[in-house]
Amino acid sequence: QSALTQSASVSGSPGQSITISCTGSSSDIDAYKYVSWYQQSPGQAPKVIIYDVNKRPSGVSTRFSGSKSGNTASLTISGLQAEDEADYYCSSYTVANTWIFGGGTKVTVL
Amino acid sequence: QLQESGPGLVRPSETLSLTCTVSGDSINSYYWSWIRQSPGRGLEWIGYIYFTGTTNYNPSLKSRVTISVDTSKNHFSLRLTSVTAADTAVYYCAKISYDSSGYYPSYFYRWGQGTLVTVSS
Numbered sequence: 001q002s003a004l005t006q007s008a009s010v011s012g013s014p015g016q017s018i019t020i021s022c023t024g025s026s027s028d029i030d031a032y033k034y035v036s037w038y039q040q041s042p043g044q045a046p047k048v049i050i051y052d053v054n055k056r057p058s059g060v061s062t063r064f065s066g067s068k069s070g071n072t073a074s075l076t077i078s079g080l081q082a083e084d085e086a087d088y089y090c091s092s093y094t095v096a097n098t099w100i101f102g103g104g105t106k107v108t109v110l
Numbered sequence: 111q112l113q114e115s116g117p118g119l120v121r122p123s124e125t126l127s128l129t130c131t132v133s134g135d136s137i138n139s140y141y142w143s144w145i146r147q148s149p150g151r152g153l154e155w156i157g158y159i160y161f162t163g164t165t166n167y168n169p170s171l172k173s174r175v176t177i178s179v180d181t182s183k184n185h186f187s188l189r190l191t192s193v194t195a196a197d198t199a200v201y202y203c204a205k206i207s208y209d210s211s212g213y214y215p216s217y218f219y220r221w222g223q224g225t226l227v228t229v230s231s
Contacts, residue, residue, distance in 0.1 A: 001169060003152065034214070036218070045221040045222065045223055046153065046202075048219060051207070051209075051219075052209050057219075089153050091155075096166075098155065098167075101154065103152045104153070
């Protein structure tokens with residue numbers, strides 16, 4: 001299975017909104033609502049920030065939102081803050097009863 | 111809480127073995143997974159196990175991977191055979207949470223801190 005496709009890096013100024021895209025196929029993102037997003041700071045384990053396409057776990061800022069259209073999922077960070085600087089990974093369940101990750105996107109706050 | 115344990119150094123061609131001990135939670139009724147991250151690279155899903163012992167693996171690793179569970183010890187384990195330098199990575203164990211219906215496994219809810227395994231002679 002090939003990794004989901006994410007842009008390598010995205011940057012924005014504090015207060016701006018940025019969107020990270022994640023492209024898959026009819027065998028993963030387009031097949032199920034089980035898309036999730038993870039934030040990983042240096043030296044730390046990933047932390048889920050979005051699950052089931054657009055749901056936020058308790059305690060995750062409302063500035064994070066998710067959506068999906070066809071085989072592409074998106075993560076939007078609104079009101080960008082310095083603390084949002086991290087790597088972000090998308091993930092999807094697949095028709096083969098497996099999971100797959102994206103290659104990751106590095107978010108830089110200018 | 112999840113805690114990975116095992117050797118930090120494995121010789122090429124040998125077998126990598128790790129255990130994930132689950133505390134403060136029961137391993138029963140849930141799915142559990144292993145995920146790895148090579149230095150400076152992205153996340154790679156290795157496989158999952160249901161508490162009953164049902165498993166599935168990443169097709170690219172399937173011939174070398176075995177995940178097992180011991181419910182009496184509340185832990186699950188990873189074995190990866192015939193390792194090479196390409197298997198050098200931080201290995202994470204994770205709990206898979208169900209979707210909002212409470213029926214289908216959906217996302218990686220809780221992660222261990224990860225353990226670095228280096229393959230080198």
